[in-house]
Amino acid sequence: MQIIREVTVNWVLGLHIRPATHIAKLLRKFSCQVRLVKDNESCDAKSVIQIITLFAPLGDRIKIVADGWDAVEATDALVRFFREYSDEEAIPKTTY
């Protein structure tokens, strides 16, 4: 089964090594293949180096494409991660 969902990078520092590490670790539990797609590039979401060299700064839209019997669960977990993970070291933007 193939599942496609879209997420936004919400971290001030972009999809850098810290969130990438969490993503790769989180996906190891699943057997499906997961790719992150941005514009014309894509990468294996289970590989930290591939995620960080995909280069996705704050505000980028990324497509999650998962293939396999547990694709629904994997995408759900990933979408939740993109929504809920707060990158603590990141500096919040100030508005008055």
Next chain:
Amino acid sequence: METKKGIPVFGGIAIGEAFVLTSKAYRILKRFIPQEPAAIQTEKDRYRHAIQSAIDELAAIEQSTAHSKDISVIFQGHRLIIEDASIEHEVMDRIENSFYTAEYAVYNVMWWHRRKLKVLKNEYASRMLSDLEDIEHRLLRHLLGGQPEDIPSQQKPVILIARDLTPSQTALLPLDTVLGFAIDRGGRTSHTAIVARTRGIPAVVALGNCSTDVCSGDTVIVDGFEGSLIIQPDTATLSHYSEIQHQQTVRKTKIFRLRHLPTETVDGFSITLRANIEDHTEVKIAIDNGAAGIGLYRTEFIYVSHPDPREEVQFEIYRQAISDLQGHKLVIRTFDLGADKMGGEELNEQNPFLGCRSIRLCFEKMDVFRAQLRAILRASALGDIDVMFPMISSLEEVLQAKAILAEVKAELARENIPFNHNIKVGIMIEIPSAAIICDILAREVNFFSIGTNDLIQYTLAVDRINERVAHLYKPGHPAIFRLMQRVVEVARANHVKVCVCGEMSSEICYLIPMVGLGLREFSMSPAMIPEIKDVIRRFTRYHAAEVARRVLACQTHEAALEYLNEEVVALR
């Protein structure tokens, strides 16, 4: 003597001996191994052995940095990259098919990954680049059997100079002996910048090539205010900076002692200083700095970090904040967000600052707004909490927000959930129309909060983030003082309290005339409170009123600022 300019990342002066951290750059030559199975096997084994010891080393660093999750997860990332099958596969492929030596294979593979980031030439990319270089360096070191890098181990305090600090270096540095940082590369969000800010160490980054121009042992000065590095300063410069540094220390200790003294002018006119915070964990910092509560809690951060900020989540956060406040006041501003942050779907607005944002957006996302009001009301049963609505431009908006608040109150009453029935309601005065009709609005609310940043932006039609017009952002513009004067007078006549919560309140030159206009409540970043308190304790209300009168007579921002700067100098 030589002075270099960079980007200041943390203010302060550091004077001391330089310690230049040289990261040994490995020069890897393109070398081949004999094209025979035994040689290939040896090379592969060398690589496997190297990654295993690199992985062990990283696991040990992970362990030793476990107290700081932010840092230890970076090393975990490095370990995952090294363990990554795709890298191993690429390296093995080059050994087997191109007959590269293991070190050249590693260099070559990493070069390809780095190249992708290098062309991007921006701060995010350079951050990730430094992670990749760190990994490559570690692998090569294990392949070539090198020792871990020198890190200043002596007890002597030093100013650390480097081309760039890798995450591993920053994590392992004995930061207690580091007086300052001067770094060739990086930007405001680089590893060094973050370490400097959290540890409060003066730092300048993006200095070009200071690490090659300075020798270990040279005397250097890091000026974290101006963003400069002075190499081998002459006697005059050295004594000038020693003096500044001395004054700084004296001031800091003195101001720190003031923390718990009352905030009042020389003639006993008492002023309330509260803190602006973005996150409830800052409450403790605010109290430590002597804040009399929180004057502006920007709840947007909750929304951004919990995009499904249910009532329970918020209630828990507000409850925590009020308990940390130990009886002080907490003013909660409802979500002040642009559509991009609040909906998922991005409205392509031509003019986002004049678009559907803040309270306007809350009226569209009624479920989100009501959930926030419920959480605020429930927390109001536990302590002194006020609610404040942002971006008010008309009476209708105030009435609508109040009507929704009343509905939510009725709902809670029906459910027998306790809340403060008389919770005070305030509005932000940040749109000129609200300042102009504040007499109409005053009848509906308990307090006003002047958000100077947006008030200036909307009054002068200047986006200060736009570099081409940023110079037109003028807090001293007569229009701003006149609007403020009007709000203060109307508020006084209607017994409505007024607070100033923009950046102007923590700028000494504007603070004096604002006190003169009759303002008695200010809210600012926690770190500014001790210094502002010190200033307030140096002038009289009578003098401040005189300053306000003279500023109101100024015809331009420049004239006002010139006069106000004289006043500030006279105060010191």
